[in-house]
Amino acid sequence: MTRVPNYTNDSAPITFAHPQNFIVFGEMGVGKSSLINLIAGEQVAKSSSGIQSCNLESTEYPIRLSDPQLNVNLFDTVGLDSPTMDSASYLDALVKAHELIVSLKNQGGIHGLLFCIKGGRVSRTIQQNYRLFYEFLCQEKVPLALIVTNLENEVNMDDWWTRNKAHVEKSGVVPVTQVCITTIKGHQNAYENRYLESRKKVHDMLRVLGSAEPYSMDVSSWFARLCRLLPEFLLSAKTLGRSRQKMLRMLTKRCKLRKEDAMQLLQRIDSKEDKY
Known part of the structure; x- marks a missing residue:
């Protein structure tokens, strides 16, 4: 910044x-x-x-x-x-x-x-x-x-x-x-x-x-719970947790992102959160 x-x-x-x-x-x-x-x-x-x-x-x-x-x-x-x-x-x-x-x-x-x-x-x-x-x-x-x-x-x-x-x-x-x-x-x-x-x-x-x-923002709350439900390699339609599905729906339906972009965004934010 x-x-x-x-x-x-x-x-x-x-x-x-x-x-x-x-x-x-x-x-x-x-x-x-x-x-x-x-x-x-x-x-x-x-x-x-x-x-x-x-x-x-x-x-x-x-x-x-x-x-x-x-x-x-x-x-x-x-x-x-x-x-x-x-x-x-x-x-x-x-x-x-x-x-x-x-x-x-x-x-x-x-x-x-x-x-x-x-x-x-x-x-x-x-x-x-x-x-x-x-x-x-x-x-x-x-x-x-x-x-x-x-x-x-x-x-x-x-x-x-x-x-x-x-x-x-x-x-x-x-x-x-x-x-x-x-x-x-x-x-x-x-x-x-x-x-x-x-x-x-x-x-x-x-x-x-x-x-x-x-x-x-309480870093230990929603993003931490959301993005650490499963290892990145397990992310799929069947293994996504309910909370993460809710976030994906918000990003794709409300924010109009493509599903693959929404999933990538959550994963990348997860990797950044280790700094805080």
């Missing part, structure tokens, strides 16, 4: 409470880097091109703000729909996402998932990303906030959620909260007021999510 230097908006030493950890995810091009820059108030994250996205490591952005006061670590993950990503790279990205979630147990846990999407219809990729991160990797135990970007041309940015809430939830994406924002100031700062409004919305949301109890 890459870690950029601490960003603070005050040169004087400041004592911060323990930082809250948030994982930022979403398909490539939805504005994850722009969201991080919005939170920081200046450019600390660079947008990824299709070529750059072949780097599957997450990037940590520690952001320490005194005005408004905010102390967060943002973990930017790779978009799982990159055109340069083959099946093996896709599985690698999922394994690394799981490693990140497990590793945060030693950093205070996870306070929230920030699911970044562009305003529009809910695509299959959006559904798949939601199910993989929220349902599968985080076991539905981490609060998920929906960040809807690209809304600078709305008369009222919050109207997007009023119009689309039923469609989003019918698609299976059910956040605990949502913000409708823009991450750009536009030509000659045409959208500056909306940009500042958006920044305040996101800061307020992070403070609310950060005030709740964080989630720490």
Whole structure:
């Protein structure tokens, strides 16, 4: 995992409470880097091109703000729909996402998932990303906030959620909260007021999510029981345990992975868990 230097908006030493950890995810091009820059108030994250996205490591952005006061670590993950990503790279990205979630147990846990999407219809990729991160990797135990970007041309940015809430939830994406924002100031700062409004919305949301109890994955629980039921060479339709069958069904039916990819993912995560 890459870690950029601490960003603070005050040169004087400041004592911060323990930082809250948030994982930022979403398909490539939805504005994850722009969201991080919005939170920081200046450019600390660079947008990824299709070529750059072949780097599957997450990037940590520690952001320490005194005005408004905010102390967060943002973990930017790779978009799982990159055109340069083959099946093996896709599985690698999922394994690394799981490693990140497990590793945060030693950093205070996870306070929230920030699911970044562009305003529009809910695509299959959006559904798949939601199910993989929220349902599968985080076991539905981490609060998920929906960040809807690209809304600078709305008369009222919050109207997007009023119009689309039923469609989003019918698609299976059910956040605990949502913000409708823009991450750009536009030509000659045409959208500056909306940009500042958006920044305040996101800061307020992070403070609310950060005030709740964080989630720490118990490595000895579900994955350990799940992935160590049988030696890898015994994995077959007849020998799979009930719990593992349930996980395979989630990955194949809910997350739309091929069965062979789902089985390989569980096996590879199992091999990584010995480190923790």
